[in-house]
Amino acid sequence: MKSDEREMIKKAIQRIVPSDDLKERVRSAAKSKRRSKNTIKLKCGFNAASFIAAAAAVAIATALGVFFYNEGMSTDSGAGAANQPSSQTHLNGRDDPDDEKYQYIKEFFSAVSANDPESAAGLFEIYNDDNAPKSQIWNNIDGITAQLLGECISYPYCHFMLAVTADDPELARKITPILPDGQEQAGESTAVLVSDDTQVIMTTMYIGDENFSPDSLQSHINLTVEQEGEDGSEESEQKSCTVIFKCDHEKDHSPELSITPDERYTIELPTADAASVYTGISEIKLSAGGIMLRCDLTDNEIAVLEQASDDGYSDNAADENSQEKEVVISVKNKDGTITRPDHTKYSVGKDSIGAYIAFDNICAPVDYENAQSLMIGDTEIPLGR
Amino acid sequence: MDSSQFDEEEFDRVYDTYGKMVYRIAFLRLKSAEDAEDTVQDVFVKYMTRNVGFDSEEHRKAWFIRAAVDLCKDLKKGFWHTRVLKISDLSVLDIAVESDLESECLLDIIRLPAKQNTVLYLYYYEGYSIKQIAEMLGQKERSVSSTLSRARRSLRNRMEQQDGGEYI
Numbered sequence: 001m002k003s004d005e006r007e008m009i010k011k012a013i014q015r016i017v018p019s020d021d022l023k024e025r026v027r028s029a030a031k032s033k034r035r036s037k038n039t040i041k042l043k044c045g046f047n048a049a050s051f052i053a054a055a056a057a058v059a060i061a062t063a064l065g066v067f068f069y070n071e072g073m074s075t076d077s078g079a080g081a082a083n084q085p086s087s088q089t090h091l092n093g094r095d096d097p098d099d100e101k102y103q104y105i106k107e108f109f110s111a112v113s114a115n116d117p118e119s120a121a122g123l124f125e126i127y128n129d130d131n132a133p134k135s136q137i138w139n140n141i142d143g144i145t146a147q148l149l150g151e152c153i154s155y156p157y158c159h160f161m162l163a164v165t166a167d168d169p170e171l172a173r174k175i176t177p178i179l180p181d182g183q184e185q186a187g188e189s190t191a192v193l194v195s196d197d198t199q200v201i202m203t204t205m206y207i208g209d210e211n212f213s214p215d216s217l218q219s220h221i222n223l224t225v226e227q228e229g230e231d232g233s234e235e236s237e238q239k240s241c242t243v244i245f246k247c248d249h250e251k252d253h254s255p256e257l258s259i260t261p262d263e264r265y266t267i268e269l270p271t272a273d274a275a276s277v278y279t280g281i282s283e284i285k286l287s288a289g290g291i292m293l294r295c296d297l298t299d300n301e302i303a304v305l306e307q308a309s310d311d312g313y314s315d316n317a318a319d320e321n322s323q324e325k326e327v328v329i330s331v332k333n334k335d336g337t338i339t340r341p342d343h344t345k346y347s348v349g350k351d352s353i354g355a356y357i358a359f360d361n362i363c364a365p366v367d368y369e370n371a372q373s374l375m376i377g378d379t380e381i382p383l384g385r
Numbered sequence: 386m387d388s389s390q391f392d393e394e395e396f397d398r399v400y401d402t403y404g405k406m407v408y409r410i411a412f413l414r415l416k417s418a419e420d421a422e423d424t425v426q427d428v429f430v431k432y433m434t435r436n437v438g439f440d441s442e443e444h445r446k447a448w449f450i451r452a453a454v455d456l457c458k459d460l461k462k463g464f465w466h467t468r469v470l471k472i473s474d475l476s477v478l479d480i481a482v483e484s485d486l487e488s489e490c491l492l493d494i495i496r497l498p499a500k501q502n503t504v505l506y507l508y509y510y511e512g513y514s515i516k517q518i519a520e521m522l523g524q525k526e527r528s529v530s531s532t533l534s535r536a537r538r539s540l541r542n543r544m545e546q547q548d549g550g551e552y553i
Contacts, residue, residue, distance in 0.1 A: 006509050008487065010509060012487045013413075013491065013509075015488075016408070017408075018425065019418075022408070027400070030433040031391045033430055
């Protein structure tokens with residue numbers, strides 16, 4: 001890059017300046033050791049003209065009915081995402097994308113998997129509302145009620161979430177799940193305390209590949225309860241809770257939207273090395289399970305992409321375990337709203353038809369009627385019917 | 386440290402030195418002024434309540450950069466950030482605010498993914514080498530180099546789409 005280009009970038013970045021009063025707010029926050037909550041405001045930090053742009057955007061957003069907010073939430077969400085579902089392809093019993101409860105349970109999964117007690121507690125509160133769905137409840141453990149909140153199958157794993165409530169709040173804090181025998185490889189469970197007496201536990205079990213198609217799935221979860229013995233010694237007691245959930249494969253699959261682009265699109269995918277792979281796309285299939293792109297890929301390109309996927313391409317230490325990729329996929333709707341994934345990962349393979357790249361998590365349900373185009377990175381692909 | 390022990394002099398010094406840098410990193414990553422301000426607050430709260438010392442001023446600067454990046458990630462992982470569409474996700478950045486090249490360049494930089502514009506900022510604005518950035522962010526040099534290269538390419542592509550405008 002030439003020196004004048006470097007100067008251009010520097011000058012451009014210099015336009016990003018904080019507001020004049022920020023220093024005093026930061027001072028106040030540093031003194032009180034906690035951040036002050038932002039009030040609803042609209043400011044762009046780089047120049048006056050951008051304020052006009054932002055104001056215009058608000059007008060657009062209002063016209064589109066987009067939810068504009070200012071959250072002011074704590075950021076101490078923790079990093080316990082080791083058990084984060086790799087995708088949320090089937091949420092049994094709640095598989096209707098138009099069903100707001102379906103969306104709700106996905107949000108709940110995300111909050112628990114992100115080890116975010118604040119969000120999880122808020123969602124659990126909603127869940128406990130009389131209007132919310134009630135799932136299977138077990139009272140077969142003295143003093144403990146276990147309730148299945150939702151399941152999520154993302155082959156080869158199944159994630160499920162339980163609310164475990166103990167009569168004794170102290171006891172509730174001591175409940176930890178033990179994975180069923182042979183499931184250790186599926187990863188550790190995540191447990192989030194959502195109220196004084198209730199923990200929401202998300203755990204993962206290995207169920208194999210997509211050929212696994214049981215009418216129902218059953219698992220025993222052992223809950224370890226540590227209690228103080230009469231002599232003051234710590235005693236550990238294991239209680240067993242059987243989880244049964246049905247896999248309704250007929251209902252699990254939302255209709256697929258298949259697109260054959262008029263022209264061949266090119267996208268750039270991240271790879272583990274500096275070389276980028278460009279892929280011509282000949283067909284796109286969009287379903288609740290994700291997005292599949294038919295591409296012209298050489299065996300070498302497949303190998304490079306597979307390696308990148310296996311390596312869990314990630315540029316930052318905090319995300320080392322998350323397997324996140326840089327590719328961002330979103331669906332742009334006719335009304336201008338955008339359906340975004342929490343994160344996107346891909347797998348690469350070859351079947352009898354040819355090579356494909358499958359982005360296995362669009363996360364937020366796709367509104368098939370209103371979907372207008374698909375954004376893969378910076379590439380916009382209009383959806384046809 | 387309670388408020389009676391708050392070191393005003395130290396705060397003024399570090400804020401004046403690193404406040405804008407933290408804000409810029411956060412703004413570029415989060416693409417939102419209010420979120421960037423929240424991040425600045427969090428970083429300085431963390432700094433003023435930390436228990437670790439620094440070997441040098443460079444070490445301190447690296448700490449601020451890493452803290453800013455990490456806290457931005459935390460903020461983005463929050464519930465609302467993954468669920469609610471914000472104005473900055475919309476076309477705010479697609480509106481040409483000024484026709485001069487610097488403005489266009491800035492908007493193009495902001496549009497880059499967080500990882501890319503952070504690396505671009507550290508490399509071109511702060512003048513760090515790829516090796517230093519890799520060490521600071523806990524990444525592989527190859528990865529930083531690749532990210533930087535993608536950022537450059539994206540900027541080039543975007544400028545090419547803007548009627549032949551050129552700065553890279």
